[in-house]
Amino acid sequence: MAAQIDINEVHWLLDIVQCIDVGVIVLDRQYQIEVWNSFMENHSGMGPDQVYGQSLFSLFSEIDEPWFRRKVDTVLQLGTRAFSLWEQHPYLVHFKNYQPITGLADYMYQNVTLLPLAGATGSIEHICVVIYDATQAAMHKQQLDALSAAS
Template identity: 85%
Template structure:
């Protein structure tokens, strides 16, 4: 018997996704945006109506599409997470450093995690992209 979903828990989860200080994007298998949290809105300047259903590659032309598709294909095929660290690739999406006075970087360095989101039948039909601001660590490491 499937677990009963409590609507209050869904609201809590949605609040958490909107309020955490990391970027969250959920993509369908055609790379169209289905979820775009407030971190992404604040740093990109794009609202939910501007991104929902649009191709990630149209919204963020700086993304290396071939590289990103290979990463996602691996996540889908293996059903496991994949990572990209700022040392390998400074960012996925180009955001300005939001600490311009105290910060010593022109853009936000990012660590990225790609998570497979499987249906109840086990098929990966969505990918969750989590973007972490790694600017402070990058600036510190680059300064030493």
């Protein structure tokens, strides 16, 4: 039996997606943006009205398109999540480090999760891209590596 969600719960879920401290982007199969949360707006300087229907690649030319398409293809074909850690790929989109005075990084290191989103028919129609700020973890690891190399 499928769970029923009332309209109040939908509003709560939308509020959560807007308020969480991770980037949330929903793409259609043509890589056009359909959802853009406040994290993405705050770090990119572009609002949802500016990016809706735009190609992710046209807005962020720094994205390694062949690599990203391979990741998304895997999610679409297998219907499973895919991940990218900052150690493998430092970032998906180039955001400035938002702690420039106390932070040591020039940009935001990112972990990324790709989630398949099925439509009413059960087929995967969209991809959710979740971007996590991993800058602090990256800086700590780099500092530890530097200390280990020095000793």
